[in-house]
Amino acid sequence: MEKIAVGILGATGAVGQKFILVLADHPWFEIRELAASERSSGNRYEDVVAWKQSVAMPEKVRGMMVKDCEANLECRIVFSGLDSSVAGEVETAFAGAGYWVFSNAKNHRMDPDVPLVIAELNPEHLDIIPYQQKNRGWQGAIVTNANCSAIVLALSIGPLQKEFGLKAVHVVTFQAISGAGYPGLPSLDILGNVIPFISGEEEKIETETQKILGRLGKDSFRPADFTVSAHANRVPVEEGHLECVSIRLGEKASVQEVVRCWQQFAGMAQELNLPSAPKQPVVVFCEKDRPQPRLDVWKYKGMSVLVGRVRSCSLFDIRYVVLGHNTMRGAAGASLLNAELALKRGMLD
Numbered sequence: 281m282e283k284i285a286v287g288i289l290g291a292t293g294a295v296g297q298k299f300i301l302v303l304a305d306h307p308w309f310e311i312r313e314l315a316a317s318e319r320s321s322g323n324r325y326e327d328v329v330a331w332k333q334s335v336a337m338p339e340k341v342r343g344m345m346v347k348d349c350e351a352n353l354e355c356r357i358v359f360s361g362l363d364s365s366v367a368g369e370v371e372t373a374f375a376g377a378g379y380w381v382f383s384n385a386k387n388h389r390m391d392p393d394v395p396l397v398i399a400e401l402n403p404e405h406l407d408i409i410p411y412q413q414k415n416r417g418w419q420g421a422i423v424t425n426a427n428c429s430a431i432v433l434a435l436s437i438g439p440l441q442k443e444f445g446l447k448a449v450h451v452v453t454f455q456a457i458s459g460a461g462y463p464g465l466p467s468l469d470i471l472g473n474v475i476p477f478i479s480g481e482e483e484k485i486e487t488e489t490q491k492i493l494g495r496l497g498k499d500s501f502r503p504a505d506f507t508v509s510a511h512a513n514r515v516p517v518e519e520g521h522l523e524c525v526s527i528r529l530g531e532k533a534s535v536q537e538v539v540r541c542w543q544q545f546a547g548m549a550q551e552l553n554l555p556s557a558p559k560q561p562v563v564v565f566c567e568k569d570r571p572q573p574r575l576d577v578w579k580y581k582g583m584s585v586l587v588g589r590v591r592s593c594s595l596f597d598i599r600y601v602v603l604g605h606n607t608m609r610g611a612a613g614a615s616l617l618n619a620e621l622a623l624k625r626g627m628l629d
């Protein structure tokens with residue numbers, strides 16, 4: 281199969297760099313365009329990017345010219361890792377010009393005609409796209425993935441919601457610095473410290489989780505009816521968001537039944553054998569002090585969420601810890617999986 285040309289908006293950022301990595305040897309897609317701000321455009325990628333990955337920059341992007349985020353790129357699909365100050369307008373312009381936009385930015389996530397998709401959990405939410413196209417009068421599309429903490433949480437509670445029902449979720453996050461992009465927070469603020477506030481994060485975790493795990497009606501989404509209470513904290517960790525979660529289930533289940541549910545869970549991404557889909561979306565650890573960001577965040581290529589310390593809860597029913605890679609599973613990898621899903625379902629023909 282001839283590879284499909286794709287572009288990356290915000291190619292120089294933390295998420296953009298992960299897009300470069302996951303797309304570099306992709307079997308279906310080929311990076312043809314890179315775009316970013318005026319600061320970067322008109323320069324060779326390697327001359328303008330602050331490459332912060334532990335693996336070398338792929339040869340093929342080094343000499344590529346970074347362009348402006350104008351909707352005249354030679355490709356039909358764009359992945360967006362744009363800063364939210366510009367993502368809204370730019371993504372609208374691209375969809376209006378006929379591009380399929382797979383976005384990580386917050387701007388369109390809660391739009392009533394825009395799907396917020398996790399390929400394993402709510403692939404059917406993509407069915408809103410024909411309505412979106414009619415409603416907006418465009419040939420393109422905007423498909424979003426959630427906030428990085430919301431993805432990690434939803435992937436862990438989603439299988440339990442399907443099996444046992446879900447009444448309430450309480451989550452406390454410990455979020456990596458890379459979640460704030462590059463250069464992110466000043467070192468004097470975060471080193472040896474915990475910051476118990478991330479602007480807008482708790483609201484995103486609460487509302488986006490309900491949209492993802494809610495239902496798509498004819499032309500609109502009905503959010504899930506369980507309550508979510510989130511506390512968000514920034515911690516001096518480079519990559520990987522850790523979350524302590526307590527849940528009240530619809531019907532009682534033992535720790536063993538909950539663990540079995542996670543271990544047996546597979547979604548459409550696995551059924552369709554999508555190239556970026558992890559074999560097991562939720563992996564359960566038995567060690568008493570795992571998962572840990574430094575030791576575990578890159579396990580399963582950063583595409584599974586890792587659960588540990590599963591036990592019963594004296595306030596709710598079950599409590600556990602979950603870890604996910606914020607720029608992989610929580611951003612670029614999730615977006616790529618959504619594009620693979622749309623392509624495999626024939627929506628991009």
Ligand SMILES: NC(=O)c1ccc[n+]([C@@H]2O[C@H](COP(=O)([O-])OP(=O)(O)OC[C@H]3O[C@@H](n4cnc5c(N)ncnc54)[C@H](OP(=O)(O)O)[C@@H]3O)[C@@H](O)[C@H]2O)c1
Nearest residue numbers: 290292293294295316317320361363364385428459461462
């Ligand atoms: N980091 C995470 O863990 C994570 C997870 C999920 C979602 N997200 C979301 O993904 C998006 C990117 O996050 P990030 O962490 O990668 O941020 P980042 O490192 O700050 O990168 C931002 C990107 O946006 C570009 N940009 C900024 N202003 C622009 C403008 N006026 N016009 C065109 N391009 C512009 C930057 O280009 P220049 O280099 O040229 O300035 C850069 O490529 C954000 O919306 C964020 O909320 C991030």
